[in-house]
Each structure stands twice: as C-alpha cells, then as structure tokens.
Amino acid sequence: MRIVISGTHASGKSTVVSDFADRHPEYAVLPDPFELVDEFWDATSAASFVAQLGVSAARLHPDETEGSLIAERGPLDFLAYLRALDDLDGSTGSRELMERLTEVTREAMQHVDLLVVLPLTPCDEIFVSDDENLPLRETMNDALLDLIADEDVIGHDLNTVEIVGTRAQRLTALERTVDVFRSA
Template sequence: MRIAISGSHSLGKSTLVRDFQAAHPDFQLFDEPYRELVARQERIHFGERASQRCNRLMTQQAIDRINQARLQMPETPVICDRSCLDFIPYSLYARAMGSNEGLPRGERLRTVEVRPDMQEKNGMPFPSDINAAFIEQLWSMILESQALASYDLIAFLPLTGEPGIDPCLENDGIRSVEGAYRAWVDAAFKQLYRHDLPARSPQACQVVEISGGRPERVKSLEEAIGLA
C-alpha cells in the first residue's frame, strides 16, 4: 500500500502523515520533497519566486521515491508527504504571479519570503521563469514516468471554508503565511484533482478528498484503504 497526502500548504498534511504513521508504524514515512532536497543542500524557492529548476527537482524527487518504493520494496507500506502532482498547482501560481506570462501587475498576489537566506529575488519584476510550456513538461514527466500508477491512493486535503476544520496559518520560519496564497493554490489543487487529472489520465490512480479534525482525518484515511 502506497499513499500520498496532497494539497495546499498549511492544511495539516504533515500532521496527518505523522498521526497516521503513529497509528500504523509499519508504514514507512517519506517526508516532503522540499525537506529531502534541503537536506542535500539544495536551495528551493516558493511562491511567485519558484523556478523551473526548483519545481522540476521536487517533482522528480517525488517521482523517483514512489517508483523506487514500488520496484524495490513492493511489500513495504508507504505514506508520502506530497505527491508528484503537487508542484503543478504551485507552478501555476508562480507563472500567474511571478513570470512575464502572468497576470497584469495590479492583479498579482505577493508573498513575503520569511527565510533570511532566501532574499535574493526580492524586488525582481519577474522572479519566476515558470511558463506554460514548463507546466506541460511537468505533466509529461509525471505521466511518462508512470509514477501515478505507483500510488494506491492519493488523499487530497482541501480548504473547506470552515474555521473549525481549516488549520490556522502559522509562521514556521519556512512557509509564507498569506491566506490568499494558500487559497489560490488550493483552488488550483481542486481544479487539478476534480477536472485536469481525470481529463488527462482518468485511470491514473484513486483520489479521495479528506477533511475534518485530526482524528477524523486519520479515520477517513483508514477507511479509504480498508484499515478501519
């Protein structure tokens, strides 16, 4: 059983991964691709500053690890913090808000880079080189790699609009804390899972949407994979 938890940032994905793994310690946990790459001294930009290089690296990391899990340890259950599809919505955001193909200047959202060592793109008129052609390349990378077939389930955590369910934004020293950024990316994830993925690859993998408090999310995930 190979699972990925997917969705916009600051929605409790990592918390769900840890809670589920604590309840089912036989599952091997794969951390966010960002954290795995930073551990290898890679520099990863977010938001409107994201680059083709950054988002390609994270997509490839997610592809490689799930395919290796399927091929090299097929009997080991795995839960992943993020799927290989997660960097398409973030690339759409970077194109819209940070590239020369994006929205008119007055319509662009701006985020604050909270990491002191990642300030070099501040003030740039077009801090991202992500364009429509690159986003199509990401789709091709994912579909041609057959990584989606390596997931038994992708669990998507959407924003619900319910204050008692949606986690509050907190400054963890890494992620931007603008609510509009999280909401824009969430809308792109909803478009991805409800429309784009079924149109591009309808048989790729099973996707379920999960919401609720921490215990409810774990129970919903258990039910989705037949462990409840």
C-alpha cells in the same frame, strides 16, 4: 498500499501522515520533498517546485521505494504550485517544461493506489499566519483541486478522496478509506 497525501502548505499533511504512521508502522513514511532538496531552494520559486516535483516523482517508483508507503506530497502538489505561480505572476517558464512536468507527474501517479487530498475548508481548525504566503496557498489549493479532476494528469483508475475535518476526523476518514480500498 501506496498513499500520497496532497494539499497546499499549512493544510495538515504532516499531521495526518504522522498520525497515520504512529498507528500503522508497517507503512514507510516519505517526508515532504522540501526536506530532501538542497537548502539553496529555501525560497519559494518555480525552480524549487521543479526540483521537489522531481524528487517526489522519483521516490514513488517501486524500484525506489518498495511496499506500503504514505508520502507527504506527490508530484501533483508541485505541478499545482507551478500552475499557481503562473496564475499569480507568470513565473513558471516555458510551455514545453510544463508539458514535460505534467508527463513526469502522470507517470509517477501510476505507482499510487490512493491519493488523499486535504482541501482548504474553514472547518479544519488550522491556524495560518500571514507569513505563509496566503495568496499562493489559496491559488495552489484551487489548482490542485482542478488537477485531481483532470484524468489526463492523474489517469482514470487512481482512487482519489478528499478528507476534511478536525485532526481526529481526518485520521479516522483516512483509516476507513484505506480499509475500504484494501478489502476491495
């Protein structure tokens, strides 16, 4: 099974991935693409998100990573960040670029069995400091939730689930969801 954990920054993705991987070592773990791009891209920018979208899309292809995997972030995350930046300050660039990145995202998501989205909710017990760019965090969350409802982007066959709650509740929900899809 190929799982992507999506959500805005400081939404609990790393924790869910780590907790799941500890209990399911048969899954390859694909870290946040931010860790795989040049440190030149440390600043929040459209160029950084484009680079991360490319990395996250490429690694989902079965020729790149075979077998069962759990990925922290997929190209959908970065498409949502780009839309959020556009909503906040219009900095994403051309319409043609966004169309091309949407197509890259659509193609990459065909190699995913389960998309798990961690939407922002007050019950998740995640402390976020003011230096986390809260406007971008909220706007990206909204853009991501819009994208998961768009079959033109994610397709109509992708199994998608939103998981909320405490750390333990999220892990339990993820494991139950994986069990359901594996047995189907």
